[in-house]
C-alpha cells in the first residue's frame with residue numbers, strides 16, 4: 001500500500017519518540033485506534049466547570065458575585081503559572097518528564113514577556129471590576145452577604161502566593177514594622193508581622209476576626225513553606241540575578257514597575273471602590289463586613305505595599321497610592 005510520505009515521516013518520528021522511552025509504537029497506535037476524538041466539552045471540562053457555581057441564597061445577584069470571584073481566581077492561577085516559569089528559568093517539563101529547554105540563566109526577554117502577560121491578566125481584572133462595583137444591586141448584596149460570613153476574598157490564598165512570589169519577604173511586612181527588619185530576621189518572625197494580619201480586625205474590639213483566624217489556621221504552614229522556597233527565588237531575586245546590562249533594559253524595568261502598580265495600587269483601588277459602594281452608607285458602616293477596619297486597611301496609601309522599592313524614587317514611594325501612578329508610567 002502506498003503511504004503519503006508525510007504520514008511515513010511522522011510515523012518515523014513517533015517511532016523514534018517511543019523508542020527513546022523504551023516503548024513499542026504499535027501499542028500506542030492501537031490506543032489511537034480505540035481512543036475517542038476530543039470534543040470541546042470534554043477537553044474543557046465544561047460540565048464540571050458549570051457545576052461549580054452554587055449560591056447559598058435565592059438572590060439572583062449572588063450568582064454574579066460567585067462567578068466573578070471564580071473568574072478572578074482563574075486569572076490568579078494564570079499569574080502563578082507565569083511566575084513559576086520565570087522562577088524556573090523558562091524551563092518547561094513535559095508530562096513524560098522530558099526536559100524541553102532547561103536554561104541555567106534566565107533570559108531577560110522571556111522574563112519581560114511573561115511579566116507583560118501577568119500585567120495583562122491584572123489589567124483585565126482591574127478593568128472588569130465594574131462587574132462588582134456596579135453590577136449587583138446593593139440591597140441584594142447586603143442581604144446575601146450575611147449568609148456568606150465569615151468568608152471573604154481576604155481568604156484568597158492565591159493572592160497571598162502571588163505576593164510571596166513577587167518580592168523579598170521584608171517588603172510584605174506591615175509598613176510600620178518594615179524598618180525593624182534586619183538581615184538576620186527570620187521568615188517566621190517577619191510572617192508574624194505580615195501586612196495582612198493588620199486587616200480583617202474587628203473594629204469594636206480590635207481583635208482578629210474569625211475570617212483572619214480561619215485563614216491563618218488553614219494556610220500558615222503552606223504559606224511559610226512557600227516563603228522559604230521563594231526566599232532566593234522570587235521575581236526580584238530573578239531580576240537582580242540578571243547581568244548588569246540586562247537589568248538596565250527599559251522594557252523589563254517598566255514591566256516590573258507596572259506589575260508593582262497593578263497589584264499594589266490599581267487592583268486594590270478598584271477593589272476598595274466596591275467596599276465603599278456596598279459597605280459604606282453616609283453616617284454608618286454596614287455590618288456586612290462583620291464590622292472590620294477595612295476603611296483604614298484597604299487603601300494602598302495606608303498599607304504601602306511596594307514590591308520593588310529600588311525601582312521607585314523617594315517621592316514616588318512617599319506618594320504611593322495617591323493617584324500619581326498612571327502619569328508616572330506613561
Ligand code: HEM
Nearest residue numbers: 069072132152153154156159196200274275278289292294
Ligand atoms: C462587592 C464586592 C466586594 C466587597 C464589598 C469586598 C470587600 C472586602 C473587604 C471589606 C475586605 C477587607 C477584609 C475585611 O475587612 O473583611 C476585602 C479583602 C479582600 N478581598 Fe474583597 N470585596 C469584594 C470583592 C472581591 C473580589 C471579587 C475579590 C477577588 C478574589 C476580592 C478579593 C479580596 C482580597 C484578595 C482581599 C484582601 C486584600 C488585602 O489584604 O489587601 N474581593 N474585601
